[in-house]
Amino acid sequence: MYVADKILPELPAPSNAKGLVHWLKTNLFSSPLNILMTLLGLYLIYKIFPPVIQWAFIDATWVADTREECLGEGKGACWAYISNRFGQIMYGFYPPEEYWRPNLAGILLIVLTLSLFIKNMPKKLWLGAFILLVFPFIAYILIHGGFLGLPEVGTDKWGGLMLTLIISLVGITAALPLGIILALGRRSKMPIVKSISIIFIELWRGVPLITVLFMASVMLPLFLPQGSDFDKLARAMIGIILFQGAYVAEVVRGGLQALPKGQYEAAAAMGLSYWKSMFLIILPQALKLVIPGLVNTFIALFKDTTLVLIIGLFDLLAIIQNVLGSDASWLGFFTEGLVFAAFVFWIFCFNMSRYSMALERKLDTGHRS
Amino acid sequence: MTERNTDIKPSKPPIWNDPKYRSLFFQILLIFGVGYFLYSIVQNTLSNMDARGISTGFAFLSEKSGFDILQSLIPFNSDSTYGRTFTVGILNTFLVSALGIFFATLLGFMIGIARLSNNWLLAKLAAIYIETFRNIPLLIQIFFWYTVVLSAMPSAKNSLSLFDSFFLNVRGLYLPAPVTESSFLYTTITFVIALIAVFILKRWAHRRQEKTGQQFPIFLTSLAVLILAPLLVFFASGSPLTWDIPTLKGFNFKGGITIIPELFALLLALTIYTATFIAEIVRSGIKAVAHGQTEAALSLGLTPSQNLRLVVIPQAMRIIIPPMTSQYLNLLKNSSLATAIGYPDLVSVFMGTTLNQTGQAVEIIMMTMIVYLTLSLLISLFMNWYNAKMALTER
Numbered sequence: 001m002y003v004a005d006k007i008l009p010e011l012p013a014p015s016n017a018k019g020l021v022h023w024l025k026t027n028l029f030s031s032p033l034n035i036l037m038t039l040l041g042l043y044l045i046y047k048i049f050p051p052v053i054q055w056a057f058i059d060a061t062w063v064a065d066t067r068e069e070c071l072g073e074g075k076g077a078c079w080a081y082i083s084n085r086f087g088q089i090m091y092g093f094y095p096p097e098e099y100w101r102p103n104l105a106g107i108l109l110i111v112l113t114l115s116l117f118i119k120n121m122p123k124k125l126w127l128g129a130f131i132l133l134v135f136p137f138i139a140y141i142l143i144h145g146g147f148l149g150l151p152e153v154g155t156d157k158w159g160g161l162m163l164t165l166i167i168s169l170v171g172i173t174a175a176l177p178l179g180i181i182l183a184l185g186r187r188s189k190m191p192i193v194k195s196i197s198i199i200f201i202e203l204w205r206g207v208p209l210i211t212v213l214f215m216a217s218v219m220l221p222l223f224l225p226q227g228s229d230f231d232k233l234a235r236a237m238i239g240i241i242l243f244q245g246a247y248v249a250e251v252v253r254g255g256l257q258a259l260p261k262g263q264y265e266a267a268a269a270m271g272l273s274y275w276k277s278m279f280l281i282i283l284p285q286a287l288k289l290v291i292p293g294l295v296n297t298f299i300a301l302f303k304d305t306t307l308v309l310i311i312g313l314f315d316l317l318a319i320i321q322n323v324l325g326s327d328a329s330w331l332g333f334f335t336e337g338l339v340f341a342a343f344v345f346w347i348f349c350f351n352m353s354r355y356s357m358a359l360e361r362k363l364d365t366g367h368r369s
Numbered sequence: 370m371t372e373r374n375t376d377i378k379p380s381k382p383p384i385w386n387d388p389k390y391r392s393l394f395f396q397i398l399l400i401f402g403v404g405y406f407l408y409s410i411v412q413n414t415l416s417n418m419d420a421r422g423i424s425t426g427f428a429f430l431s432e433k434s435g436f437d438i439l440q441s442l443i444p445f446n447s448d449s450t451y452g453r454t455f456t457v458g459i460l461n462t463f464l465v466s467a468l469g470i471f472f473a474t475l476l477g478f479m480i481g482i483a484r485l486s487n488n489w490l491l492a493k494l495a496a497i498y499i500e501t502f503r504n505i506p507l508l509i510q511i512f513f514w515y516t517v518v519l520s521a522m523p524s525a526k527n528s529l530s531l532f533d534s535f536f537l538n539v540r541g542l543y544l545p546a547p548v549t550e551s552s553f554l555y556t557t558i559t560f561v562i563a564l565i566a567v568f569i570l571k572r573w574a575h576r577r578q579e580k581t582g583q584q585f586p587i588f589l590t591s592l593a594v595l596i597l598a599p600l601l602v603f604f605a606s607g608s609p610l611t612w613d614i615p616t617l618k619g620f621n622f623k624g625g626i627t628i629i630p631e632l633f634a635l636l637l638a639l640t641i642y643t644a645t646f647i648a649e650i651v652r653s654g655i656k657a658v659a660h661g662q663t664e665a666a667l668s669l670g671l672t673p674s675q676n677l678r679l680v681v682i683p684q685a686m687r688i689i690i691p692p693m694t695s696q697y698l699n700l701l702k703n704s705s706l707a708t709a710i711g712y713p714d715l716v717s718v719f720m721g722t723t724l725n726q727t728g729q730a731v732e733i734i735m736m737t738m739i740v741y742l743t744l745s746l747l748i749s750l751f752m753n754w755y756n757a758k759m760a761l762t763e764r
Contacts, residue, residue, distance in 0.1 A: 027489035034488045041490040192396040196403060206745040207738045208702035210716055215738075218730040222414045303506040310709060317509060338513050342505045349504035 056339070067330050081333045082340050089340070092159015092314045101150065102162050105139040132173060155233040159314035161344065163233075167240065167315065168302045172248075174241045175301075176294075179248025180287075184278060186249065187256055197249075204246035209307050212239045217311040236308050244301050251293040255286035288363060295356035299349050306345075317341050414731060429727045430455070436722055438713045440629050451723050458715035459740060465632060465714065466701045469639040473700060474693075476640055477647025482677070484652050495648070503645040508706055510642055515634040515710045522630065536615055542628040543615040550609035559602040560595070567591040631712035635704070643700045647693065654689035655681055686759050694752035698745050705741075715740060 016022060028038045059076025061069060063083075070078035082089065087096055094102065112131050115121055143166075146152035158166070185197030204212065216239030217232065224230075230238075259282060267277035287294075309318030320337035384390050418425060430452035437447050441457040442464065484495035502510070522539040523529060529537040536543040574585035603610070615627075658681050666676040708717035715737060724733045 027487070030487065037486070037488050037491050041488075041494050044494065190392045190396050192399060196399065203742070206742040208705040208716070208741060210705045210708065211720065211734065211738050211741065214716075214720055214724075215734050218724070219414075219734055222417045222731065223410045225413050226417060226420060299504075303504075306506040306508040307706070309508070317506070317512075321512065334516055335513075338509055338516070342509045342513070345506050345509065346501070346504045350500065353504065 067332075070333070077336050077339070078333045079336065079340075081330045081336055085330065088160060089316065089319055090160045091162050092319060093157040094153060094159065094162065095157070098145075098151070098153060101142045101145070101153075105142045106165075109135065109139070136170070136173070155231050158233065160319050161316045163308075163313065164302075164305050164315045167233075167237065167305045167308065168298070170237060171240045171244050171301050171305070172298050174237075175244035175248045178241065178245035179252055180283065182245060182249035183252035183256060186253055201246045201249050204243050205250070209240075209243055209304050210310060212243045213307060213311045215239065232311070232313060236311060236313055240301070240305075244297070247297050247300070248294065251290050251297055252286065254293065255288075255290035256282065258289055259286055291363065292356045292360040295352055295359065299352050299356075302348060302352075303345065316344065418731075423728055423730075425729070425732070427732060429729055429732075432727075434723070434726070436726070438718060439711070440627070440632065440713055451727065454718050454723050455715075455736065458713065458718040461712070461718070462701075462704055462707075462714040462716075462740075465635055465639070465707065465712065466704045468636055469643065469700050469704065470697050472636065472640040473643035473647055473696075476644035478651055480644060481648035481651030481655070484648060485655055499645045499648055502641050503649075507638060507642045507703055508709060511635060511638040511706055511710055514637045514641075515631070518630050518634045518637070539630065540627075541630055542633070544626045544628070545612040545614045546626045548611045548613050550611075552606045552609040553603075555606050556599050556603045556609075560599040563594050563598045567594055570594075629712070631707070631710050634710060635707050635712045639700055639703060642703070643696055646696050646699075650689055650692045650696065651685070654685035657688050658684045683759075687756075690752060690756045690759060694749055694756075697748055697752070701744055701748065702741065 012018075016025075029035050055076040057076075059074060061075060061078050061080050064070055064078070064080035065084075067078075067081075070080060087099070091099060091102065109131070112127065112135065116124060116127060116131070121127070141147050141150070143158070143162075144153060144155070182197050182201055185193050186201060188194050188197070213236055216235045220230065220235050220238065263281060263285065264277070267281040270277075272280065305315055306317045308315050309321060312318075314322070320334075320341050381387070415425075431450050433447075434449055434451050434454050435447050438445050438454065438457055440461060442460045443453075443457060445453060445457050480495045480498060483491050484499065486492050486495075519539060522537065535545070570590065571587055574587045578584055662680055662684065663676055666680040667673070671679065704714060705716040707714040708721055711717065720733055720737045724730060727733070
């Protein structure tokens with residue numbers, strides 16, 4: 001009788017179940033339909049990517065001083081146009097010799113925010129409060145000037161990517177507290193508080209941002225007592241904050257609803273007042289739950305800032321559309337400008353959405369099924 | 370043992386600490402606050418408008434508008450009233466939103482299913498598509514497609530034509546328009562009757578399948594009934610239909626139906642942008658259906674496509690519908706970006722041109738907002754009804 005007294009060595013996988021051929025067979029050519037799909041996909045790639053790469057990289061003009069150098073048979077994209085107008089695209093009509101001021105504000109913000117991510121940073125709460133409450137004023141003094149010997153640069157000179165970032169950052173920071181208040185109001189037991197919150201939220205959520213911006217730029221001056229005057233940027237900002245507040249409120253409400261009832265009851269049983277139970281027990285948990293949702297709202301807001309071009313502010317897209325579009329020395333490169341703007345927005349939005357997904361995985365405590 | 374004192378009642382808190390009175394007090398305060406706020410806004414607005422000499426009221430709606438609109442679904446010319454511009458704008462918004470919702474749903478479902486495909490190339494292409502177009506602002510995409518569409522079209526003189534009745538140039542796509550005579554009514558009636566017949570047939574087939582298990586080729590039969598019956602009546606009543614073919618007059622085409630490039634570019638951008646979101650919703654909905662369902666379906670002998678159609682998608686629909694509703698609402702609201710390229714939608718025609726000409730900001734912005742609010746409300750009511758219909762009926 002034969003008894004195997006040792007484990008036989010593993011045999012290698014059969015040659016048709018591994019390697020490139022097997023991968024191709026299972027992933028690309030597993031059935032007639034799949035073969036058709038693969039061929040269709042390859043055709044699409046062939047039709048789209050080579051011409052785009054040819055236009056954007058191989059035939060492109062990277063360095064040029066005048067428009068004429070970009071023109072001619074077989075010339076592709078004219079990126080020289082972007083680099084020649086880079087200052088305007090980034091800062092709008094901000095005087096070039098003062099570019100260091102927004103730069104400094106930006107660097108300050110980045111350093112402060114990054115230090116929030118250092119693990120053992122002491123006094124994180126104070127730092128966060130500083131960024132939210134004090135930094136905006138520092139940034140305003142730096143960018144607007146008029147104080148401390150800095151020459152004044154009015155908001156009508158602000159523009160480009162700088163303005164896009166300012167609008168979206170101010171929008172989200174101001175909309176967050178508004179949204180939290182509205183979300184709490186919507187879940188309040190007081191009928192009047194509740195209905196006012198619902199009406200406010202649904203009103204803003206039911207109309208397009210454009211109408212809100214129109215309202216802010218045309219109707220807001222009528223609403224205020226005579227003589228009080230806001231500049232255009234502030235009016236647009238008010239519209240965006242109210243609009244965004246309603247969206248934030250719905251996200252926060254989702255978090256409030258996701259908390260088990262026991263948390264509310266426990267807080268009440270401890271004898272905490274309404275505001276204490278909200279700020280110490282409920283909101284810290286609810287806000288943590290909705291951080292990914294808030295990041296997504298911020299992405300939407302960031303993309304929506306392009307709409308301010310319709311009421312005549314010069315954000316990144318408006319600079320490309322209106323100012324550079326009518327610039328005689330570089331006429332006819334609108335497509336390049338649009339592609340560049342799309343690329344800038346894409347980089348920001350793509351990375352934020354990746355960050356939101358990573359956060360979602362990190363914060364997922366596995367309590368929900 | 371001391372006797373328990375049962376007479377002690379919880380002491381009443383002082384009135385300023387009683388939750389009932391407190392909430393009453395706060396709410397009254399809030400009402401007065403909001404009321405005063407609204408009152409002062411109305412007062413300020415009235416005095417401001419008075420100072421600037423802006424007239425109020427809705428009399429302007431019956432005044433002559435004096436401008437022309439590029440595309441209108443109802444007859445419109447510069448003699449028409451401002452009230453009519455309002456209607457034209459609403460209809461144009463409707464048109465682009467309805468078409469956009471239709472195409473975006475179609476494309477979104479295709480891309481969403483493609484992203485889950487076991488074909489590696491297809492799944493990766495779908496992912497690239499979604500990640501590219503979702504992260505670029507819609508307004509940039511609208512501008513982009515508008516320039517692309519315009520630059521790809523030939524000028525009016527060198528129009529592309531097909532059978533000398535379809536023309537394509539930079540001003541739009543010109544199609545022959547059907548002109549019906551009065552006896553065409555019979556064909557329409559037949560079509561409606563055929564629709565009802567198909568509906569009844571479908572219910573009958575469903576009931577028979579429930580009872581006996583026999584299937585009825587419902588799709589092919591319905592198609593035949595829907596096409597053949599009206600066609601028969603059409604020819605029997607003497608083909609009461611002629612075509613109004615567009616012809617080149619001077620620099621432009623006259624007659625027929627015109628699809629303006631603005632509509633095309635806007636529709637393209639809205640479809641491509643919204644489809645990315647719909648695709649992600651579809652993908653997550655399908656992934657949320659337990660894999661056991663697919664295994665059970667396949668072990669019962671259903672083909673993969675039957676599994677998708679009869680088992681997975683009906684269950685996924687329950688998860689898909691609520692977020693889909695908000696995408697439809699977004700599309701409707703995003704269609705207002707039309708004003709950037711001059712497609713004559715409500716915002717562009719009414720809140721743009723009409724507002725500029727009459728200066729009656731308050732009335733016009735209010736009317737526009739009410740239209741969008743109503744439409745949003747209607748869509749969400751419809752989707753709620755549909756959601757309730759599709760929801761799991763637990764026995």
